[in-house]
Amino acid sequence: MPTIVFVSPKGGAGKTTSALVLAEQLARSADVTVVDADPNHPIHTWASGENTPKRLRVVSDADEENMIEIIEEAAAQTPFVIVDLEGTAAKIVLLAVSQADLVIVPTQGSQLDAKQASRALRVIKQQEKMSRRPVPYGVLLTRTSPIIRTRTMAHINTAFADAGISVFATELNEREAFKAMFSFGEPLAHLDTREVSNLDKAIANAEAFATEVVSTLRQNKAASATEAA
Ligand SMILES: Nc1ncnc2c1ncn2[C@@H]1O[C@H](COP(=O)(O)OP(=O)(O)O)[C@@H](O)[C@H]1O
Ligand SMILES: [Mg+2]
Known part of the structure; x- marks a missing residue:
């Protein structure tokens, strides 16, 4: 069952936020395990709130020794497994990527961030060589303005396209709601519209992202089935 791994060398790229946004959306109709391998365990902490979706569970004791077993166990138990990691240098990242059906590389829309994303893509390529199988991935542009299309963004998109790097059509926009989930320890749908502006837009954005991931x-599954036939 699909394992989705969030990777980016850059702290603050939006890994944890987009991992939780996706997990929460998927948990509306399927069982989901989040492997919270960020040493600060932000998703584990978030899940201590009382409105955590019933179909979402969090495992937070993953390390280099047990990462593969933890993913295997989770994949046997729930149809979706989402792994939130920190950085790219560590062996734990390579181990998680080795188990991935899809790697998502969150990237903010600056030149510097795009460069950092390329480091994550190198890790994916390295893993492809090691395992001799393609590792499907997509760059997710995060914290983008829902209104303004900056020149830098356009440039980054073109650069990724020229390099043959796949980029999700959906971007995760900069929205107060995506921060508020963590500050209040609540799922998006439980946030208060009086306290959080544009909540409906954030929810629509989260839905679009989850739909594109699915x-x-x-x-990818259809493509690999054709290849195997
Ligand atoms: N789409 C978004 N809209 C608003 N704030 C965001 C968004 N994505 C991330 N952030 C904020 O940016 C900071 C870093 O995001 P985080 O998801 O923790 O990144 P990472 O896990 O890659 O270190 C956090 O304060 C988070 O609330
Ligand atoms: Mg994080």
């Missing part, structure tokens, strides 16, 4: 997984 359809990407389906396409």
